[in-house]
Amino acid sequence: MAEHRDVRASDDDREAATRRLRLAVEEGCLDLQEFDDRVGRALGATTRGELAGLLADLPTERRQSLPPVRGGAPRWLKTLWAVWGAVLAVNVVVWAAVSVAEACPLDFWPKDLLAPAVVLAVVTAAHAARRRASLPSGG
Template sequence: MHDRDVRASDLDRDAAAERLRLAVEEGCLDFGEFDERLGQAYQSVTRGELADLVADLPAKRPQTPRKPAPAGLPRWLKIVWAAWAVIFAINVVVWGVVSVANACPAEFWPKGALPPAVILAIVTAVISRKRRKENGEGS
């Protein structure tokens, strides 16, 4: 009996699905074709049907080890911190000017910007801890 005629197992279907997923990552398939072929893979009865789904794809490239996440903070978080710092600084300067212009110093109203800083600090700590764990630096 020829191998193409052998009934496919769930493991065979999963292997074909993984190859199709890698083909999308490599840019060999678009999402529409991936979706169509994935459906066909899980409906395939024989190994030959699975082989036909991946026959036009280049040979599987060896998996390169994933790079660890960068050690620093993500760029978006740095931008949010910078924006908060600028807004807070402007508020402190305006408060200072208002306080100097009046005979009696105004209440320090920029303190209203501190709760978002606490939330940002918590988000920063969680992300930093997660990145340290991903890089194997312990907890």
């Protein structure tokens, strides 16, 4: 960002500056009030030079940055969890309605939907472990 100080700042430039300011708070270089002030000025900055001025007195980044993590679980896995949750919710509502209508409460048959949840949990855990193993170790 130091080069081309008079070039207009993009949203990505402003976001990078706010990430660096957030890291400076975590490192203990800025207090929360100064962080709040600088983030406000960073979001209102129009040139890269303004952003560079907000970061000039901070030490170079000490913590190794990991690549950005996007979205956690893949969309297909989130969709499966959402479908399972919706099916479970509908089954519980139907069970409750039928149990209220009956003189004697029915056996809680939506419990049979817990087996697919266990399978989904295992798939989710395996995906998370594989993803964690593929990330570079920060140290």
